[in-house]
Amino acid sequence: MEWGSARRVAASYGTPGSPVDVPLAEALGYALAGPLTALVPSPSYDSSAMDGYAVAGPGPWRVVGRVLAGDPTPGAAGPAEPGTPPGHGARTAGTGVLFEPDALIPQSVTAAEPGARIPQPGVRILPPGTAVEIATGAVVPPGADAVLPYEDAVVLPGDGMKIESRPVGETGREGRAHGGRHIRRTGEDYPAGTVLLAEGTALTPAALALAAATGYDTVRVRPRPRVGVIVTGREVRASGLPEPGRVRDAIGPLLPGLIARAGGHPRFGTRLGDDRAALAEALRDKGSDVVVVCGATSVGAADHLRAALKDVDASVLVSGVACRPGHPQLFAALPDGRAVVGLPGNPFAALVAAVTLLVPVVERLAGRAPRRPRTARGRDLPSHPRDTRVVPVRYDGDGVVPVGHDRPGTLWGAALADALAVVPPRWDGDTPVELLSSG
Numbered sequence: 001m002e003w004g005s006a007r008r009v010a011a012s013y014g015t016p017g018s019p020v021d022v023p024l025a026e027a028l029g030y031a032l033a034g035p036l037t038a039l040v041p042s043p044s045y046d047s048s049a050m051d052g053y054a055v056a057g058p059g060p061w062r063v064v065g066r067v068l069a070g071d072p073t074p075g076a077a078g079p080a081e082p083g084t085p086p087g088h089g090a091r092t093a094g095t096g097v098l099f100e101p102d103a104l105i106p107q108s109v110t111a112a113e114p115g116a117r118i119p120q121p122g123v124r125i126l127p128p129g130t131a132v133e134i135a136t137g138a139v140v141p142p143g144a145d146a147v148l149p150y151e152d153a154v155v156l157p158g159d160g161m162k163i164e165s166r167p168v169g170e171t172g173r174e175g176r177a178h179g180g181r182h183i184r185r186t187g188e189d190y191p192a193g194t195v196l197l198a199e200g201t202a203l204t205p206a207a208l209a210l211a212a213a214t215g216y217d218t219v220r221v222r223p224r225p226r227v228g229v230i231v232t233g234r235e236v237r238a239s240g241l242p243e244p245g246r247v248r249d250a251i252g253p254l255l256p257g258l259i260a261r262a263g264g265h266p267r268f269g270t271r272l273g274d275d276r277a278a279l280a281e282a283l284r285d286k287g288s289d290v291v292v293v294c295g296a297t298s299v300g301a302a303d304h305l306r307a308a309l310k311d312v313d314a315s316v317l318v319s320g321v322a323c324r325p326g327h328p329q330l331f332a333a334l335p336d337g338r339a340v341v342g343l344p345g346n347p348f349a350a351l352v353a354a355v356t357l358l359v360p361v362v363e364r365l366a367g368r369a370p371r372r373p374r375t376a377r378g379r380d381l382p383s384h385p386r387d388t389r390v391v392p393v394r395y396d397g398d399g400v401v402p403v404g405h406d407r408p409g410t411l412w413g414a415a416l417a418d419a420l421a422v423v424p425p426r427w428d429g430d431t432p433v434e435l436l437s438s439g
């Protein structure tokens with residue numbers, strides 16, 4: 001079967017499990033079972049983007065209080081909290097205070113400028129000509145038009161505390177406090193209800209942090225498919241040095257990372273000699289949603305996978321793929337719907353088969369949406385008259401070039417590579433090639 005068709009068979013096989021709720025801290029790599037919507041606007045309150053003074057109207061301004069991150073909205077409810085003024089320019093830590101109990105005035109329609117927000121009953125606002133000292137992230141009092149950073153403010157001599165904006169040009173920046181400057185208004189990033197991430201998005205660290213920022217403690221995701229691994233071959237050993245007639249298992253160690261990154265839960269199944277009955281028995285084990293068989297895909301006397309699949313009444317959906325390396329790979333469906341992926345025994349051929357059939361079926365069952373293909377211009381890539389070639393490459397300027405060391409029996413090239421390039425048959429040397437993760 002042609003390489004792209006084989007990948008599509010795997011990528012469209014089966015359906016993801018029913019949604020589950022998973023704590024954020026455990027949700028890395030899971031796929032969203034539905035869209036992730038904003039629970040609150042962002043920012044969720046008018047907040048200061050700078051340390052300085054929240055000012056109302058034109059300057060100079062009398063400083064009537066102080067509000068720090070974590071303080072409640074000044075003037076939102078009840079009478080103002082009385083306090084004492086700090087010394088000129090003092091920036092001591094403490095809770096937010098109003099130095100004058102009546103500093104904030106009830107909002108009236110006349111106090112609101114044209115185009116300002118609709119007055120809310122009970123809200124008290126900072127009147128024009130006044131300011132509160134404010135910390136980055138603190139709630140901006142209603143009525144404030146801008147935040148004047150400390151660096152752009154001049155404290156005026158005299159009683160109480162008065163500030164003025166530094167003249168334009170004196171600081172090398174625009175010192176004036178003008179409408180909205182350094183205030184992050186409620187909802188200016190996105191309003192509540194915005195679809196932030198689509199169903200099927202795989203949760204990355206940034207996606208998890210975004211979910212946390214809007215208030216999620218758990219996320220609704222698809223369960224990870226369980227992927228069992230069967231390693232076959234009498235000559236394959238799990239530890240120690242290779243020696244004549246004995247090879248180290250170089251596929252078993254490749255798979256857990258590939259499976260986990262595709263959104264699956266890797267579980268080691270078993271190691272088998274070259275035994276048809278034992279292989280059929282292992283395929284009957286229902287502990288996995290996908291069974292990967294390493295080796296035994298070919299036609300040799302000891303290659304029992306095809307016979308064992310017959311024994312368990314599996315339907316073979318992909319039997320060989322027109323690609324190099326990895327042509328003996330296969331994909332089969334067991335009668336109960338579990339999938340079987342057969343990886344050739346040569347380790348680089350196994351990796352190629354894993355990115356062709358295993359990764360797509362795991363992503364599909366994990367509920368991941370199809371990804372946008374990554375492509376790049378390729379240089380000096382080998383192509384074949386009939387087969388797709390999968391070539392370990394590294395980035396080089398504006399494209400990719402082969403790294404070499406890519407014979408079927410070795411993963412050296414893959415381990416050196418930035419990616420695997422998919423080179424179609426009779427590639428023209430010009431069309432960008434698709435890049436797959438090299439594991």
Ligand SMILES: Nc1nc2c(c(=O)[nH]1)N[C@H]1C(S)=C(S)[C@@H](COP(=O)(O)OP(=O)(O)OC[C@H]3O[C@@H](n4cnc5c(N)ncnc54)[C@H](O)[C@@H]3O)O[C@H]1N2
Binds near residue numbers: 300347
């Ligand atoms: N008559 C034919 N013979 C072969 C063909 C063919 O088309 N006609 N295809 C060749 C190709 S291409 C490949 S790839 C292999 C696939 O063989 P199997 O999947 O049956 O794998 P084995 O025969 O068990 O092993 C092949 C090779 O890989 C080594 N091996 C196996 N498992 C591991 C492992 N876990 N880690 C490291 N190395 C492993 C094994 O010792 C053999 O050297 O068939 C060709 N033959």
Ligand code: MOO
Binds near residue numbers: 327346349409
């Ligand atoms: O698939 Mo075999 O692809 O060359 O080693």
